[in-house]
Amino acid sequence: MKKNDLLFAGAAVAAALALFLLGKIFLFPQEGGVVSVYRGKELLFSCPLTEERREEIVSPDGGKNVLVIQNGEAYIEDADCPDKLCMRQGRIAKAGETLVCLPHRLSVTIEGGEGSAARGAGTDKNT
Amino acid sequence: MGRLLKKPAYMGLLLTFSLILSYVETLLPMPFALPGMKLGLGNLAVLLTLYLAGGREAFLLNLLRILLSGFLFGSLYGILYSMAGAALSFLAMLAAKGTGRFGVAGVSMAGGVFHNVGQLLAAALIVRTKGLFWYLPPLLLSGVVTGFLIGAAGRETLRALSGLFRRLP
Incomplete structure (x- = not known):
């Protein structure tokens, strides 16, 4: 497993978390x-x-x-x-x-x- | 090794392999409820073809695999979503492999993540509701996990095959 593979996995997980928080806070707050x-x-x-x-x-x-x-x-x-x-x-x-x-x-x-x-x-x- | 596998017989072997994987996948119980969440075992054959033969062969295999497994085990709707997922997934894997900076697992994870993104985009075109947004985070995560598993399996398979094919005429 190359270092870039780990970076990609990390980036995708971070994007998932960011999108989830974005949705919770800005898009559908009520x-x-x-x-x-x-x-x-x-x-x-x-x-x-x-x-x-x-x-x-x-x-x-x-x-x-x-x-x-x-x-x-x-x-x-x-x-x-x-x-x-x-x-x-x-x-x-x-x-x-x-x-x-x-x-x-x-x-x-x-x-x-x-x-x-x-x-x-x-x-x-x-x- | 790359050129050897461009022979039709080997391509047929890989296509059959992909169909068996698709069948095995229908037997696996999926504990997750989200539509579009699946292991993507068939992608193992695409991944192997990408490394053993090349981009064009992998593209052809992918197309045939979706049509055949769709008619055998799935539905017309399933084919539609698979196509959307596979198109984006294949481009992502081709790009990731092209950079030469990713291992088999990284290429496979790119495929897994973008497969799910593609399927969600297709679903968003059909049912236009912004509630689908909530599927994106879990689908991204599942793409990473399934991509990693398929990638790990692919890496070991390639390692085993490289020894085998060296001994063939």
Whole structure:
């Protein structure tokens, strides 16, 4: 193992840490508020995390995901895609956290509450 | 040794090797939930080809490997993401090897990291949400770890092969 190999590994780890802190401090600082569901860049619906809700989301190609919002957390309860990665991503509650289902082009994002700047920026980017 | 391996028979051997690795990878349980996180065993064959034959051969092997293993073990979506990851990863490995300043592990780590960056970029093009940003740090870290493991395996394999091929006609 050459010295440059170690330097590269160090640089990549440092970049990962820097990006993580950058995201925590500048990009998504607030606690969660609103769950937004997107297909591609189109907003399907959004609702507050405090709501108790069970939503069946059907894609145009027939694919199906069941989103559950409960106890201030959102998760995918069921999906009919083969890999079920969206279900394995677990529960999300903090602003910026996202569940994605690539086969159905679906993403569920927690956006900052109280009409914050982050929420405005988020919706701008997605329109 | 480099020229010897440009023969089609050896290329076929390496391609078969890469497909076996891809198959073995589908058997491995992955405890990590993030999409796109995987060991990347198939890249071992690409790495070996890069060192044993050259850039053009490695590129060809990479392309065929993704198409074949994608249709055999994966899905059309999987091929799309693999292509995006592999394109960036291959360029990174070629560049890292070209500088001559990195060992096999370094070249492989560059491949691992940029494979994950490429896949994330492809995902970002399809699901346009900035939440995907959170995947970047863990994917960078996993690229370093898997790249190192594949690189270490590659270095030892190359060492063993160099002895073997010296004895061939």
